[in-house]
Amino acid sequence: MNLIVLVPIAGAAAVLFALWLARDVLSRDTGTPEMQQVAGLIFEGAMAFLKRQYGTIAVMTAVIAVVLMGVVSLVSEGVKEITLQGTSIVYGDTVMSSGKEGVLTGIAFAVGALCSGISGYIGMYIAVRSNLRTAAAAQHSLKDAITVALRGGAVSGFLVVALSLIGVSTMWVVYTRVLGYPEAITPFLIVGFGFGASFVALFAQIGGGIYTKAADVGADLVGKVEAGIPEDDPRNAAVIADLVGDNVGDCAGRGADLFESMSAENIGAMILGVAIYTVTQDLNWILFPLVLRSFGVFATIIGMLVVPMFSENAEKDPMRPLNMGYYVVSALSIVGLYIATSQMLGDSWMWFFGCGVTGIACGFAFVYITQYYTAGAWRPVKEIAQASKTGPATNIIIGTSVGLETFAPSAVAIVLALVIAYTLGSNADIANVPAFTTGIFGTAVATMGMLMSAAYILSMDTFGPITDNAGGIAEFSGAPASARHITDALDTVGNTTKALTKGYAVASAGLAAFLLFSAYLDKVKERLDIPLVTELPIDLASIDVFAGGVLGVTLVFLFSALTIRAVGSAASSIIEEVRRQFREHPGIMTGTERPDYARAVDITARAALRQMVAPGVLVVSAPIVVGLVFRYLRDASVTVDGVEHLHSSGWLAVSGMLIIGTIGGIAMATFFNNSGGAWDNAKKYIESGEMTDENGQVVKKGSPIHAAAVVGDTVGDPFKDTAGPSLHVLVKLLATVTLVLAPLFIAS
Numbered sequence: 001m002n003l004i005v006l007v008p009i010a011g012a013a014a015v016l017f018a019l020w021l022a023r024d025v026l027s028r029d030t031g032t033p034e035m036q037q038v039a040g041l042i043f044e045g046a047m048a049f050l051k052r053q054y055g056t057i058a059v060m061t062a063v064i065a066v067v068l069m070g071v072v073s074l075v076s077e078g079v080k081e082i083t084l085q086g087t088s089i090v091y092g093d094t095v096m097s098s099g100k101e102g103v104l105t106g107i108a109f110a111v112g113a114l115c116s117g118i119s120g121y122i123g124m125y126i127a128v129r130s131n132l133r134t135a136a137a138a139q140h141s142l143k144d145a146i147t148v149a150l151r152g153g154a155v156s157g158f159l160v161v162a163l164s165l166i167g168v169s170t171m172w173v174v175y176t177r178v179l180g181y182p183e184a185i186t187p188f189l190i191v192g193f194g195f196g197a198s199f200v201a202l203f204a205q206i207g208g209g210i211y212t213k214a215a216d217v218g219a220d221l222v223g224k225v226e227a228g229i230p231e232d233d234p235r236n237a238a239v240i241a242d243l244v245g246d247n248v249g250d251c252a253g254r255g256a257d258l259f260e261s262m263s264a265e266n267i268g269a270m271i272l273g274v275a276i277y278t279v280t281q282d283l284n285w286i287l288f289p290l291v292l293r294s295f296g297v298f299a300t301i302i303g304m305l306v307v308p309m310f311s312e313n314a315e316k317d318p319m320r321p322l323n324m325g326y327y328v329v330s331a332l333s334i335v336g337l338y339i340a341t342s343q344m345l346g347d348s349w350m351w352f353f354g355c356g357v358t359g360i361a362c363g364f365a366f367v368y369i370t371q372y373y374t375a376g377a378w379r380p381v382k383e384i385a386q387a388s389k390t391g392p393a394t395n396i397i398i399g400t401s402v403g404l405e406t407f408a409p410s411a412v413a414i415v416l417a418l419v420i421a422y423t424l425g426s427n428a429d430i431a432n433v434p435a436f437t438t439g440i441f442g443t444a445v446a447t448m449g450m451l452m453s454a455a456y457i458l459s460m461d462t463f464g465p466i467t468d469n470a471g472g473i474a475e476f477s478g479a480p481a482s483a484r485h486i487t488d489a490l491d492t493v494g495n496t497t498k499a500l501t502k503g504y505a506v507a508s509a510g511l512a513a514f515l516l517f518s519a520y521l522d523k524v525k526e527r528l529d530i531p532l533v534t535e536l537p538i539d540l541a542s543i544d545v546f547a548g549g550v551l552g553v554t555l556v557f558l559f560s561a562l563t564i565r566a567v568g569s570a571a572s573s574i575i576e577e578v579r580r581q582f583r584e585h586p587g588i589m590t591g592t593e594r595p596d597y598a599r600a601v602d603i604t605a606r607a608a609l610r611q612m613v614a615p616g617v618l619v620v621s622a623p624i625v626v627g628l629v630f631r632y633l634r635d636a637s638v639t640v641d642g643v644e645h646l647h648s649s650g651w652l653a654v655s656g657m658l659i660i661g662t663i664g665g666i667a668m669a670t671f672f673n674n675s676g677g678a679w680d681n682a683k684k685y686i687e688s689g690e691m692t693d694e695n696g697q698v699v700k701k702g703s704p705i706h707a708a709a710v711v712g713d714t715v716g717d718p719f720k721d722t723a724g725p726s727l728h729v730l731v732k733l734l735a736t737v738t739l740v741l742a743p744l745f746i747a748s
Contacts (some may be wrong), residue, residue: 003291003343007169009652010294016164017301021151021158022287026129028148031136034477038240039132042469045244045601046128049211049608050252054117056609059382061113064199064620065106073102076743077527085496090367096181104522105192105740107346108171110261112196115167116256120204122254123156124247127462131239131247131469135627138474138486143311145486146321149400149470149494153462154304155245157455160255161297164262169290183286184278187270188523194264195740201256201471203616203728206563208253211608211724212245212568214720214741215600216716218574224710225680227582227589228702232472235588237581237595238574240606246465250498251722257505257729258458265512266290268739269444273520275532276441285441289448291344292356295336296452303329303456318493319375322460326367330360331453344665348428355421355442356698362417362507363450363457369413370503370506374677375496376685380405383478384682385691385709392711399682399712403675403719410503411671414510415423423445436535440518447511453509461501464494473694492684497679504725506669509731516735523742524651538655548653552661552734555622556668559615559730560723567718572601595670619730623691623738627745628655650745654738662731669727676720682707 021702029242072675076098085543096104130152137144171190175181181189219238223229232239273285300621303325310321338357341349375381380402387398425442426435473479532535538545577600587593632652685691686709691699699705 002342004287006294007017007165007287007290010297011162011166011169013301014158014165014297018155018158018162022126023147025126025133025155028133030132032137032477032479035132035473035479038473038476039574040127042131042242042243042247042473043128045240046247048247048601049244049286049605050121050124052123052605053204053207053248053609057117057200061196061200065110065113065196068105068109069102071102071741071744072105072439072701073099075184075188076101092652096185101189104175105191105520108190108192109173109196109199109740111167111557112193114196115163115263116197116200116204116259119160119163119527120200120252121522122159123462124252126152127247127251127466128154128247128469130466133474133706134466134490134585135477135479135483135487136472138470138483139479142318142486142489142734143308145467145470146311146318147308149463149466149713150152150304150307150322150459152466153457154459156255156462157458158297158300159264160259160458161293161455164259164266165290165293165297165300168263168266173399183283183355186288187267187274188526190518190636191267191271191736191739193477194260194267195736196559197256197263198729198736199262200724201260201618202619202729202733204256205253205726206616206722207612208565209247209610209718210566210570210611210728211604212242212249213717213722214570214607215241215245215604216576216717217567217571218578220714222575222578222582225707230701231474232475234476237578237588237597237600238477239423240597241600243469243602246468250465251462253725254458254461254501257725258454260729260732261308261505261512262293262454263625264736265447265451265508265515266293267518268516268735269448271522272441272444272515275437275522276430276433278532280346282346286343288340289444292337292340292448292452294541296333296338297455299329299332299336299452301454302332304459312342317495318489321376321461322493322497326456327461329456330364331451331515333360334698336452337449346430348430351424351428351438352442352445354424355445358417358420358424359446359511360452361447363453363504365413366410366503366507367417367500369406369409369461370500370677371496371676373402373674374499374681374716376492376681376688376690381678381681382683384712385685388682388686388705388708388712389693391704392708394683394706395679395712396715399675399679399716402678403671406674407667407670411504411667414507414666418443418514434533434535437533443511443518447508447515450511451508457501457504460497464498465490467494488612488688492681492688493661493682495677495680499673499720502673502677502720502728503670505728506666506673508744509669509728510666513666513731513735516732516739517658517662520655520739520742523739524746527648527743527746536661539650539698540650540656542652544634544636544649545656545659548626548630548656549660551622551626552657552659553664554714555619555657555661556664556727556730559618560668560672560727562615562618563723563726564718566615567722570604570607570611573607578605590600591661610691615726619733620737623654623657624741624744626657627651627738627741629653631745646744651742654745658734658738661734665727665731669724669731672724672727676716676724679716735736
């Protein structure tokens with residue numbers, strides 16, 4: 001059987017299954033009129049923000065698409081045919097002019113950007129419909145609430161995977177079968193798709209992250225700390241903005257984030273497959289990533305269907321049914337991996353099968369590392385909660401320590417996965433293909449293996465904001481205490497699922513960074529007429545590489561500073577607004593006046609959109625500026641197989657920026673994600689009544705200990721929901737923008 005046919009089947013299956021899930025969720029009980037009123041306010045605010053945000057992003061995307069067409073057309077020398085003569089790969093005649101290359105790259109960018117935007121929109125739309133159904137289900141049972149929330153999240157997960165799979169495969173078919181361009185050059189053309197997806201994802205993640213945390217910080221500090229009222233209390237003017245923010249940040253932003261992850265990494269793996277395809281003339285090496293993703297879709301469909309089977313005794317451990325679903329998806333992914341590698345990758349398939357299993361194991365490792373550091377059952381969260389007894393300062397000190405500690409096991413997991421995958425891949429015996437090339441492809445297979453469960457992971461991620469909103473709706477509408485007890489339990493689980501999803505995203509960024517960097521070097525080889533199966537040396541002691549590396553890590557720190565400052569600035573506006581309403585309308589606290597929720601939503605939206613531009617522009621422009629400066633600043637050369645290739649030093653500086661910027665970005669993202677998640681669940685640990693003071697009394701909400709935990713959670717909010725997730729996108733955007741614009745840095 002030709003497994004390529006599974007790609008359109010999997011894309012269609014993902015869409016149909018998502019539609020079935022959406023129908024199931026939307027047909028469920030919508031609760032009381034009070035619940036429906038609150039949910040309506042959330043939906044209205046979320047849609048208004050997304051319309052305004054994507055309107056701004058659309059304008060920037062259109063400008064970049066036109067500029068990209070022009071730049072590639074001007075600096076490129078066209079695309080040359082890659083052929084095999086004897087045992088040597090050589091570059092033949094130009095098969096595509098620079099003008100056509102620019103146009104096709106620009107079109108791919110626009111399509112990728114459009115699909116990324118649709119991914120974010122779908123994720124948020126379904127989430128703000130599911131939150132009401134989850135709140136209503138919580139009035140009946142925990143099992144029903146888990147099912148509704150997870151299926152609501154799965155709609156986003158499956159449609160995002162489907163859009164990525166259908167988008168990349170359609171671009172491939174159009175460029176090769178309709179326009180007739182050679183298979184070996186097409187992956188280099190559709191890389192613009194990944195750039196467009198990354199571009200939109202960055203601004204969606206930054207804007208949504210600023211919005212959600214500005215509203216959350218404002219609501220918590222004025223409501224819970226200053227006014228002493230419960231979380232999601234209807235007297236707090238920022239509550240609706242906070243609930244809206246859960247969706248525009250954690251649903252729309254994360255949907256666009258994982259869409260660009262899957263798309264960029266699929267295309268990067270296809271580029272790495274070109275080198276082996278050129279030697280073997282076997283198209284499977286290029287299309288293998290799409291087939292593997294298809295098996296992941298089928299595995300996730302089955303995993304999603306079995307979750308309710310494990311929800312019977314979920315009261316004891318609400319996380320158990322979600323974990324069991326993940327186990328099923330992972331086991332079935334290994335089966336699919338076996339079929340795909342054995343049928344598509346020749347006689348050495350078993351080495352690449354081992355690479356894929358290594359990637360799946362790395363995903364497992366990150367899920368459990370993240371759970372250990374962010375779930376309330378383990379030492380780190382309990383340690384932060386205990387530190388709250390001596391005030392917010394010690395809470396912040398211990399929380400910072402926990403965040404810094406998390407990078408060690410995370411880094412070890414990434415390094416082990418890369419080294420093992422490279423070693424296994426390099427053992428593959430393919431005639432005339434060096435071990436270096438098969439080793440690099442092995443790391444690509446590991447990345448693809450880990451991402452087979454991406455739809456399920458995204459489902460668990462969206463589960464978090466859906467349950468958070470459900471809790472807000474339950475409290476805001478005066479639902480029974482039993483319903484609020486269920487939503488509180490799910491909210492704690494949701495915090496953990498959001499944290500482990502971010503850990504998963506960091507792991508994918510770590511593996512993909514090497515994949516995409518290798519794809520960038522293949523693009524450089526193509527432009528320098530160096531055979532793709534030849535190792536291109538990068539000397540870290542070179543002044544160009546070293547300087548680029550310093551600027552890369554500087555970019556990470558400056559970007560983080562801008563995003564966190566943006567949250568602080570926007571939160572200040574919300575804090576002042578909530579204080580003003582309490583001060584000028586005393587009837588709000590007595591329940592005789594209604595807060596002006598719309599004004600708080602509007603203030604947050606305007607602040608978030610204004611603040612997202614600077615960090616976004618910084619990330620896109622920094623590698624371009626560095627590459628251009630070094631292109632005109634210095635000449636350089638590289639010797640490969642005894643042949644000296646003269647060129648400008650721009651691509652070397654960009655190489656350093658990619659290597660060190662990626663490492664710095666992964667380290668900072670891990671710190672931000674896990675410290676923020678741990679602070680949040682330390683607060684939840686206290687609020688759940690699981691901690692006692694020195695007299696053996698249960699620590700209650702509103703106590704000084706609880707207030708200290710709220711302060712720590714407030715510090716962690718922009719870490720875990722703004723800076724950390726945005727750094728995932730930064731790491732991959734650095735790779736895609738340089739991959740697309742490589743000719744700009746190479747010209748002699």
